[in-house]
Amino acid sequence: MSWKTGSLLSIYRKTKNEISFFIPNQIIPLFRPALAPRSGGDFCLFCVTCLFCLFFACIYMGKESKQTEEARIFGVAHTPIEIVDFMVQSAVEILCGADKVRALDPFTGDGVFIGSLAAHGVKSITAYEIRPEQCAATALKYADTACVDCCDAFRTKPCNFNLIIGNPPYGKVAQSEEIDARIRKTYSGTAKCQVALFDAYIRAIRWASDNLESGIIAYILNSGFLDGIAFANFRKSIAAEFDEIKILNLRGNHRTSGETCRKEGGNVFGQECRTGIAILFLVRK
Numbered sequence: 416m417s418w419k420t421g422s423l424l425s426i427y428r429k430t431k432n433e434i435s436f437f438i439p440n441q442i443i444p445l446f447r448p449a450l451a452p453r454s455g456g457d458f459c460l461f462c463v464t465c466l467f468c469l470f471f472a473c474i475y476m477g478k479e480s481k482q483t484e485e486a487r488i489f490g491v492a493h494t495p496i497e498i499v500d501f502m503v504q505s506a507v508e509i510l511c512g513a514d515k516v517r518a519l520d521p522f523t524g525d526g527v528f529i530g531s532l533a534a535h536g537v538k539s540i541t542a543y544e545i546r547p548e549q550c551a552a553t554a555l556k557y558a559d560t561a562c563v564d565c566c567d568a569f570r571t572k573p574c575n576f577n578l579i580i581g582n583p584p585y586g587k588v589a590q591s592e593e594i595d596a597r598i599r600k601t602y603s604g605t606a607k608c609q610v611a612l613f614d615a616y617i618r619a620i621r622w623a624s625d626n627l628e629s630g631i632i633a634y635i636l637n638s639g640f641l642d643g644i645a646f647a648n649f650r651k652s653i654a655a656e657f658d659e660i661k662i663l664n665l666r667g668n669h670r671t672s673g674e675t676c677r678k679e680g681g682n683v684f685g686q687e688c689r690t691g692i693a694i695l696f697l698v699r700k
């Protein structure tokens with residue numbers, strides 16, 4: 416055995432745990448002989464294993480970057496089921512029973528709100544999703560439970576719903592001239608820096624407010640609207656447009672620092688989400 420082979424073998428012995436991290440569980444048994452270093456004879460198998468590891472690592476990283484890209488373009492985030500259940504149960508109680516609910520989840524993604532609505536006994540469920548492949552998967556999964564349409568929610572004018580519920584996209588996604596004009600007219604006021612008012616989650620509130628005759632809007636969203644200066648007139652407007660407003664500040668704002676950041680605690684969406692989160696119920700009688 417040459418000194419180079421010897422060095423490689425010792426590197427392998429030191430790193431075999433990290434290597435096995437990249438290999439999916441089902442594949443590991445196939446490589447067990449190579450992952451149990453006994454002699455130089457296993458070395459060829461070790462090299463093949465490394466190539467496969469590289470292959471799986473590339474697939475894994477490719478998938479990760481696709482997810483990050485989707486998150487940026489479509490404002491994708493997955494709501495924890497405990498929060499979804501809490502929102503659905505509260506809405507059902509406010510509307511006095513599941514049989515009275517006509518629900519719309521306009522930003523359904525993988526349909527977590529559809530599942531919870533159905534589990535709480537709601538029979539009338541409609542959902543929208545803009546990404547065709549995600550829409551197809553969700554429509555198939557909930558074929559017996561909900562009507563799932565592939566569309567841009569902001570270009571629809573839904574009626575006859577008394578519950579608009581979900582997790583709207585965040586960030587600078589989903590442009591709509593019509594909704595932006597409504598935001599300028601109703602939320603802008605005299606605030607100097609108004610960029611934050613044109614975030615997708617504020618557009619989602621404006622759009623839902625304009626399409627709900629009576630009932631509830633229940634969203635989980637960025638909590639920036641609670642105290643931001645740009646949102647002064649927004650807060651005034653929703654107070655005037657709705658009969659009741661209930662807000663749960665779940666905190667988790669990690670764009671602060673030091674003691675303030677520590678007090679905010681963990682974010683319900685995990686470490687990757689740095690903005691504070693709130694649940695908002697807007698009730699119109």
Ligand SMILES: C[S@@+](CC[C@H](N)C(=O)[O-])C[C@H]1O[C@@H](n2cnc3c(N)ncnc32)[C@H](O)[C@@H]1O
Nearest residue numbers: 489491492493494522523524545567568582584
């Ligand atoms: C924040 S995710 C919520 C996903 C899921 N409901 C959840 O809470 O786990 C927002 C979802 O809305 C979709 N979306 C973004 N813009 C949209 C639009 N204009 N119309 C319909 N769906 C949209 C995204 O593709 C994404 O699946």
